[in-house]
Amino acid sequence: MSQVLIIAGKEWRDGMRNRWVLATTGLLAALALTLAFLGATPTGAVKVSALAVTVVSLSSLTIFLVPLIALLLSYDAIVGEIDRGTMALLLAYPVARWQVVLGKFIGHLGILVFATVVGYGIAGLALLMTGSEDRGAWAAFAFMIASSALLGGVFIAIGYLISTLVRDRGTAGGIAVGIWLFFVLLYDMALLGGLVADQGRMVTADVLNVLLLLNPADVYRLLNLTATLDVSGFAGVAGLGAHTGLGPAALVGALVVWMVVPLAAAIALFSRRQV
Amino acid sequence: MHQDVVVMRAVTRSYGAQTAVNAVDLTLRAGECIGLVGHNGAGKSTLIKMMLGLVRPTSGGVLVLGEDPCTGVAARARRELGYLPENVALHPSLTGAETLSFYARLKGQPVARNGALLERVGIAAAAHRRVGTYSKGMRQRLGLAQALLGDPRALLLDEPTTGLDPALRQSFYEIIRDLRNNGAMVLLSSHALAELEGQIDRVVVMNRGKKVADGGIAELRSLAAIQPRIRFRATAGDDNFSDWAAVPGGMLERSCRECDVTTILRSLPASAQHIEILRPSLDELYAEFQKGAA
Numbered sequence: 001m002s003q004v005l006i007i008a009g010k011e012w013r014d015g016m017r018n019r020w021v022l023a024t025t026g027l028l029a030a031l032a033l034t035l036a037f038l039g040a041t042p043t044g045a046v047k048v049s050a051l052a053v054t055v056v057s058l059s060s061l062t063i064f065l066v067p068l069i070a071l072l073l074s075y076d077a078i079v080g081e082i083d084r085g086t087m088a089l090l091l092a093y094p095v096a097r098w099q100v101v102l103g104k105f106i107g108h109l110g111i112l113v114f115a116t117v118v119g120y121g122i123a124g125l126a127l128l129m130t131g132s133e134d135r136g137a138w139a140a141f142a143f144m145i146a147s148s149a150l151l152g153g154v155f156i157a158i159g160y161l162i163s164t165l166v167r168d169r170g171t172a173g174g175i176a177v178g179i180w181l182f183f184v185l186l187y188d189m190a191l192l193g194g195l196v197a198d199q200g201r202m203v204t205a206d207v208l209n210v211l212l213l214l215n216p217a218d219v220y221r222l223l224n225l226t227a228t229l230d231v232s233g234f235a236g237v238a239g240l241g242a243h244t245g246l247g248p249a250a251l252v253g254a255l256v257v258w259m260v261v262p263l264a265a266a267i268a269l270f271s272r273r274q275v
Numbered sequence: 276m277h278q279d280v281v282v283m284r285a286v287t288r289s290y291g292a293q294t295a296v297n298a299v300d301l302t303l304r305a306g307e308c309i310g311l312v313g314h315n316g317a318g319k320s321t322l323i324k325m326m327l328g329l330v331r332p333t334s335g336g337v338l339v340l341g342e343d344p345c346t347g348v349a350a351r352a353r354r355e356l357g358y359l360p361e362n363v364a365l366h367p368s369l370t371g372a373e374t375l376s377f378y379a380r381l382k383g384q385p386v387a388r389n390g391a392l393l394e395r396v397g398i399a400a401a402a403h404r405r406v407g408t409y410s411k412g413m414r415q416r417l418g419l420a421q422a423l424l425g426d427p428r429a430l431l432l433d434e435p436t437t438g439l440d441p442a443l444r445q446s447f448y449e450i451i452r453d454l455r456n457n458g459a460m461v462l463l464s465s466h467a468l469a470e471l472e473g474q475i476d477r478v479v480v481m482n483r484g485k486k487v488a489d490g491g492i493a494e495l496r497s498l499a500a501i502q503p504r505i506r507f508r509a510t511a512g513d514d515n516f517s518d519w520a521a522v523p524g525g526m527l528e529r530s531c532r533e534c535d536v537t538t539i540l541r542s543l544p545a546s547a548q549h550i551e552i553l554r555p556s557l558d559e560l561y562a563e564f565q566k567g568a569a
Contacts, residue, residue: 006377013369014366014369084364085360085363086365092329093378093382096350275329275330
């Protein structure tokens with residue numbers, strides 16, 4: 001285990017050095033603050049919690065941004081080190097290949113968790129200082145931060161899988177962008193189009209559940225937009241969530257599966273790869 | 276002192292139709308400094324990568340410090356192994372000292388000794404600068420420092436002196452000699468045999484994946500059967516050297532068997548000047564072996 005932590009620590013330090021940590025934290029904090037203060041202004045008269053509005057808008061932003069950051073962090077992790085030649089040296093040390101993948105994963109996940117917790121946390125603190133909020137909205141906010149980190153973990157794991165599959169860094173980058181477009185934009189468009197065309201003949205509620213679980217970004221969306229009644233009240237998609245019958249536990253479980261399976265596949269592939 | 280550090284038996288590695296290493300038998304012992312020589316693509320790096328377990332042999336067996344390097348238990352053996360890759364790549368954003376402590380921790384070595392190690396390879400002054408700002412020579416020295424971590428019993432150095440200036444090269448060989456004298460096995464790969472002259476106990480010559488020669492330099496000389504040549508400058512009037520060939524510079528030259536050298540020298544006239552005995556240089560020797568195998 002210590003080998004895993006040594007590698008994770010090195011990855012974290014690399015992230016600090018090349019300003020990844022600073023840049024992502026700053027970006028997330030800036031966007032969260034903007035949304036918290038500008039996005040929450042129309043709530044005054046209707047007496048809805050500004051924090052609840054922030055959770056909805058921030059989670060919509062997270063779906064675009066966090067997978068992108070996660071893929072950018074990770075697509076290069078394995079293939080890049082092989083390309084540059086640092087991997088051959090690392091593997092000549094007493095480390096197993098699974099320790100290399102897991103260690104790097106933990107390091108990258110640490111960077112992303114830090115960025116979301118601190119970046120979004122700053123926005124939360126700012127809201128706290130400007131007015132009191134009810135406890136329910138705070139729970140939803142904390143839950144949103146935690147699930148954003150989990151979503152990041154999913155896409156880091158997917159990035160690692162890409163990184164062990166391909167032979168050069170350019171291909172890995174291209175596939176990463178493709179994966180991002182697919183899960184974040186195309187999948188939902190196709191799903192909506194399908195639903196409209198189908199008019200509920202083939203796509204039953206159960207089929208829709210499965211289709212939603214097949215996209216980690218949708219799982220995250222459902223998780224946050226339906227997490228609390230307060231939030232789901234004014235989230236556009238919330239009506240959908242009410243019919244899915246997928247509880248938060250099942251959704252969190254789905255995200256964990258989405259993280260563990262690609263990571264395990266990456267480890268298995270990397271163990272067999274020639275360096 | 277004569278235990279086998281690396282044992283390879285009939286090792287073959289092919290990439291598709293191309294055979295990078297072809298049925299190589301090789302034994303490297305403790306306390307030996309071995310030169311692994313061959314032109315680019317002769318299979319030197321593949322051979323070293325198989326010793327490290329980075330590349331699996333297509334057939335044949337490899338044992339390094341008593342373990343198969345491709346298995347999980349080899350982690351123990353790798354603690355006692357130092358490796359310097361060809362064109363060593365290090366993480367540019369870490370400083371020299373950080374790089375070394377990262378590798379020391381992975382090897383389970385105390386970080387406290389790193390300062391002395393950086394001193395030994397001569398980059399203590401740059402220890403707190405980022406590796407990205409290092410020159411090629413400095414990176415190579417840092418690469419050597421990480422290979423020396425934990426006093427390894429086996430050192431595998433892939434083209435360690437390319438890009439080093441001559442002064443550095445000498446200090447590099449000094450360090451290697453110390454290690455060898457302390458009982459470590461040192462493998463140096465190079466594409467030029469001449470560069471290794473005086474540094475190695477044994478030479479292994481590779482050509483297109485095959486081992487074409489293996490032995491001491493003197494042994495290789497007699498195997499290659501290149502005859503020594505004797506040269507001298509004759510003064511005017513000595514013309515009874517019809518079996519000698521004239522070479523530029525007014526010298527006369529002839530080749531002979533090693534055992535006849537003394538007799539011929541004795542027969543030279545007292546007026547002979549600038550007497551030279553030319554033995555095949557390592558490069559000629561190497562060329563001869565490459566020719567023989569082709």
